[in-house]
Amino acid sequence: MKLASYKARGRDSFGAVVGEGAGEGVVDLKTRLAPQFTSVLDLLREGGLDFAREVVHGVRPDFPLREIEFLPPVLAPEKILCVGINYAHRNADYGETEAPKYPSLFYRAPGSLAGHLADIVLPKESEQLDYEGEIALVIGRAGRRIAAEHAMEHVAGVTLCNEGSIRDWMRHGKFNVTQGKNWDASGSIGPWLVTADEIDFSRPLHIMTRVNGEIAQDDTTGNMMKSFPELIAYVSTFMTLKPGDIMVTGTPVKLGSLRQQPVWLKPGDVVEVKSPQIGVLRNSVVAEA
Numbered sequence: 196m197k198l199a200s201y202k203a204r205g206r207d208s209f210g211a212v213v214g215e216g217a218g219e220g221v222v223d224l225k226t227r228l229a230p231q232f233t234s235v236l237d238l239l240r241e242g243g244l245d246f247a248r249e250v251v252h253g254v255r256p257d258f259p260l261r262e263i264e265f266l267p268p269v270l271a272p273e274k275i276l277c278v279g280i281n282y283a284h285r286n287a288d289y290g291e292t293e294a295p296k297y298p299s300l301f302y303r304a305p306g307s308l309a310g311h312l313a314d315i316v317l318p319k320e321s322e323q324l325d326y327e328g329e330i331a332l333v334i335g336r337a338g339r340r341i342a343a344e345h346a347m348e349h350v351a352g353v354t355l356c357n358e359g360s361i362r363d364w365m366r367h368g369k370f371n372v373t374q375g376k377n378w379d380a381s382g383s384i385g386p387w388l389v390t391a392d393e394i395d396f397s398r399p400l401h402i403m404t405r406v407n408g409e410i411a412q413d414d415t416t417g418n419m420m421k422s423f424p425e426l427i428a429y430v431s432t433f434m435t436l437k438p439g440d441i442m443v444t445g446t447p448v449k450l451g452s453l454r455q456q457p458v459w460l461k462p463g464d465v466v467e468v469k470s471p472q473i474g475v476l477r478n479s480v481v482a483e484a
Contacts, residue, residue: 220256281445328404414447
């Protein structure tokens with residue numbers, strides 16, 4: 196099941212994406228499940244995924260995708276935790292030859308990530324807007340000190356993230372990157388949440404980023420230094436993971452090298468993050484008004 200949050204006919208709602216091609220659309224779940232469930236986050240917190248599947252089964256879409264405005268799949272999550280330098284080839288780009296003992300972690304605020312097809316904003320204070328295509332896990336079952344062998348039992352599903360960064364502001368602090376990672380609408384997430392029952396986690400997931408149609412990143416999760424279960428086990432050691440929490444799991448190396456002159460995103464550029472198992476997250480870049 197693919198769960199999306201969106202605006203339709205002037206109101207916020209959520210639903211399941213069904214159909215294919217020209218017949219693809221959303222079955223509106225808010226009209227069918229309220230007041231018990233009024234959001235994707237409600238479904239995750241109250242264990243309503245199976246109930247939603249029953250409601251959606253055999254139902255035709257209420258809205259074609261072209262008539263909705265996509266929002267981030269999970270609105271107002273308690274945590275958006277991001278993992279830095281988690282692909283082996285990217286580690287080498289930073290001059291490291293051995294995998295790190297522990298993952299590098301930082302937070303993002305929900306307002307820093309726009310939805311699918313929404314604009315990504317280049318702020319007035321910088322020209323160094325960069326892209327980072329990533330796969331994000333969405334937690335479905337709470338847990339603390341989760342063993343790695345049981346970690347994926349706590350995952351509700353996956354989505355895609357363009358973890359957009361303002362590079363020069365990432366260097367303002369000696370020991371953190373928070374300043375460069377939290378500009379309003381500097382990145383994006385979506386287009387929807389694909390539930391875990393539709394993902395074969397025993398095989399690597401493919402992740403690709405295109406900028407203006409040209410491939411900029413191309414890798415699989417098989418090259419991650421810390422796997423999904425390892426990340427969940429590590430993070431849940433020091434904090435309780437809760438339904439709706441999002442873990443953005445790291446970005447692959449860019450084609451080329453960090454030693455080459457970087458080319459920053461500019462207004463008019465189009466960034467697409469794609470995974471065959473999930474979908475395509477597409478956004479255009481605009482200058483801040």
